[in-house]
Amino acid sequence: MAAAPSAPSLNASSAAVSSVSQAHSVLALADELGAAQGGGVHVHPLVLFNVCDSFIRRSESSTRVIGTLLGTVSGGGSRVEVTNSYAVPHEEQAGSVSLDVDFHRTMLQLHQKVHPNEGVVGWYSTGLGVKVGDVLLHDFYARETPGAGAGGAQASAADGSGAAPATAAAVPQQSSSLPIHLTVDTGLTNGRMDVSAYVSSKLDVGESAPVGTQFTEVECMVTMDEAERIGPQLLSDAQTNKLPGEAEGLASSVSKLQSVVSTAVRYVEQVVNGETPADAATGRRLAEAVRSVPTSATLDFESAFQDNVQDVLMIEYLAKLTQTHMALADRLNKFSLPI
Amino acid sequence: MASSQQQQQQKMGAWGKPRETSQAQAPLQSVQIDGRAVLKIIRHCAAFTPTPVTGELLGLDIGSTLEITDCFPFPTESHEQGSKNNDSDSVSADYQISMMHCLREINVDNNMVGMYMSSYLGSYQTEALIETFLSYQESLSRCVCIIHDPTSVAERGVLSLKALRLSDAFVAFYKNNTFTTEQIHKAGLQLDSIFEEIPLHVHNSALVSALMSTLAPAPELMSNADSDRLNLDASAQLEKNVEFLIDNLDDLSREAAVINQWQRQNMRNNQARMAFLAKRRAENAARRAAGEEPLPEDDGPMGRGSGPEPTRLSAYLIANEMNTFCNGIHSLTSGTLKKLSLASYLHGPSAENK
Structure with missing residues (x-):
């Protein structure tokens, strides 16, 4: 200058x-x-x-x-x-x-x-x-x-x-x-x-x-x-050969969630043991987060959960069936006929 | 929506000057794209969801790798109507030319290497895209199309980016043949042989790496993308996928009805012709026996048959698209099942405690 x-x-x-x-x-x-x-x-x-x-x-x-x-x-x-x-x-x-x-x-x-x-x-x-x-x-x-x-x-x-x-x-x-x-x-x-x-x-x-x-x-x-x-890794590495897929993303998100939860647990333990002074605002936030998990009766949850799983499995099955049909039609060269 | 996409794609092909790239070329093996171009594409697509948008890719063609270093968006129809109305083709060509000219001034690689477009859940396999591809390939020996699905990023935190090109076999077939059942059978054309996916690599300059290391957030913190990924409820997206699948199924059966009708017509014609010929032959035999001149044994009035076979291309594309939707459903369901089983573990112990 x-x-x-x-x-x-x-x-x-x-x-x-x-x-x-x-x-x-x-x-x-x-x-x-x-x-x-x-x-x-x-x-x-x-x-x-x-x-x-x-x-x-x-x-x-x-x-x-x-x-x-x-x-x-x-x-x-x-x-x-x-x-x-x-x-x-x-x-x-x-x-x-x-x-x-x-x-x-x-x-x-x-x-x-x-x-x-x-x-x-x-x-x-x-x-x-x-x-x-x-x-x-x-x-x-x-x-x-x-x-x-x-x-x-x-x-x-x-x-x-x-x-x-x-x-x-x-x-x-x-x-x-x-x-x-x-x-x-x-x-x-x-x-x-x-x-x-x-x-x-x-x-x-x-x-x-x-x-x-x-x-x-x-x-x-x-x-x-x-x-x-998009993934900070993708934008900072000089060369990425494979785009991050769904499974990798899920894995990293779950491990992040795990680390965040364990940080929170550690903090709570420290406060309980008197090592860290308690902070009301943080405490309230934590309580809110815990409360946001819906508490439902076991049966309700069980049935809702099973319903969801069944739905997903059904759609998966139908999609597979469709694909199989199409693959068959393709190999048999029968696209002129209804599949 | 579909028609505007088509127009856009045709427009894209409207401008392209031939380049002298005569040397023999190695087959295209990978596409390398700059992180910046990825950001630009994603931003442009996300800004206009669910309207489909397109743009141009710029870069360099080196050996077996195609480098995409920059891109620029094409304006969407509705915005153009505000300006000149008469000839949108020439307007967009002007836009393209002046954009390329400007980019050259700031030392950007201004070689066209392809185009990008947004797609909703993978509905990109259209005849319009094939036409656009072909018009690009007239001026560029190698070009790719980057397909990006903005909803996948926004709703699931999963980047969906694909580099596609038309397979050589398909291009050759498309140029020389018509899409009749017989021809397809002869060429051995399969469903998955229309588009070819090319491995996509992402590249960043050292300066960008430095920038990101300065800016990068603490890796252990949860971001919005993380919470989207952990969302248990994928039913909305599954519904959309299934809805599209059903629509496609309807289209496919419509196509099948058309071809069935043609076949029935054809068969009826053939039978009529056979009957006519048999009758004529019998008549001629009778005439010869009577010493008369025989009548010509041609097809007579039935000779024209029932016209050419309707094209099978659209059925192929629809089937391909259905395949894409099915794959989308697979990835959705597998992710959801994983998350659900995780959730069941989380809920299990707490439920027992009560």
Whole structure:
């Protein structure tokens, strides 16, 4: 990060970067406002996979990749779901950034043909933290983002509405948290791939025009539910030769259940023995979980259970019978006749 | 629903430029797909369930492995109607071309290698799919179709992803023959020889592995997928499967009725012709005895028979689909039985205590 000594360094502890040519300053502040945003940014794993892939496929000359984030906004603009993304070609030279705007618009149109309810919610770049040129990019995306709110793009709201008529309906809510700037540390600077999200706000000093843009880190969560359904193993191993079948999934789920139950049992025992202080909330939850198991008379359960087993076996038998019939018809080449 | 799927599939085939891949090729042995493409396919299919969706697969064809590194979705019909209405074929071709063009700019492999589609409980074996396949194979020597069943992931926590292609024997047969009982018999075409399943491998880049190791949740925690897998009640899905099976059975018997009628008609015609010929012969013998010129012994008015035999292809496909449903039922019932026996053990001791 090319940090230059800068005049509007408001907070001594924060890293202040100023770019003279742009008459803007970027302040990457440790967050305090993050909590006030509420809801936060929820990133789907596909977005991060896209970022990784486009980083691998970046052109030889570029050191990082930037792109557009697509998604939806809910909860009055407090909750931002980032569901999709695409890379946008760009050129970067000392202090200036040029983005292929046509590409961005074309790609946006194409995406919205398939997912019309997804709009631009921000942009991403690889690397750690906010960099010098990012203010310009952020301003551009503030214009591209429909419903970008008070903090980000007051000044550019007028031309913003004209620039993206197609997307105007997509994200109707006014939101102060748009656009989002997502950084993914593909360089693994801290030994891990950090994903963070920022929003910006204009810095005002008294009466004068804004002197800079302040980037504030907001809460950023990766919603793993989707990936978990597919199997995290499948998405993290370099090579999987066999897709996980039903039996394997069941086995792993049962063993997970077992470990969760034994953890709960161990906890209860520890509390009973006085080794761990009792926690009322946890106790209530446990009691609820135990209560949710239906208690039924043995006979009722027995008959219901047997009925279910019989049903399943019956269907299984019928299916086998059908298959046998068809196999016979096939081998005898009698498909012309009713089976 | 079915007709829109058909249209979509035909549309998919509308665009495809021939490529020069003339070198002799090793047979396709495996398909390697990127985790990212899997995610994209699943997301696209899940977003539109139960509407069937399709998309295009992009990647590289290397030796005996087909690598799928990316994909993009095709817009569904209803969204397109909002824009240009006149020619949906050209609209979708435009979409395809500009998407490929854009992807090339960000260095994505922009070679078509096939398509993907969502299917509900395995109902994908249609004539439309075969036509699409053939139109793809005109421009691509090797292409696959990835079939994904979104309900299986959503309801049972089981990933259902298959790589299919048409078998060479079937393609050859399809191009040169008509689907009559006789021809099928001669070629020895069996039910399971239409589609070929190719082993599917999933591949992830090192960067993605790093990402997942950063993000991966604690492995011992229960996820939603786990609780779906442990759900004891599979009756809704079983019902659907059986319902589809019954529908297919109806279709099959309809097909059988058609062929039966044709056969009966054919037999009646043949008998009529035989009777006519016998009569003509007797007449001719009488004429010769009388020294007259004999009448020609051709088929006369009955010569045309009862038209060509109706195609048997749809019956084959229906039977194939029934097989798929039966397999689906097997996997459902075996899973359910396992879970039920587990549950009976869980309930056993507690019931005795009372």
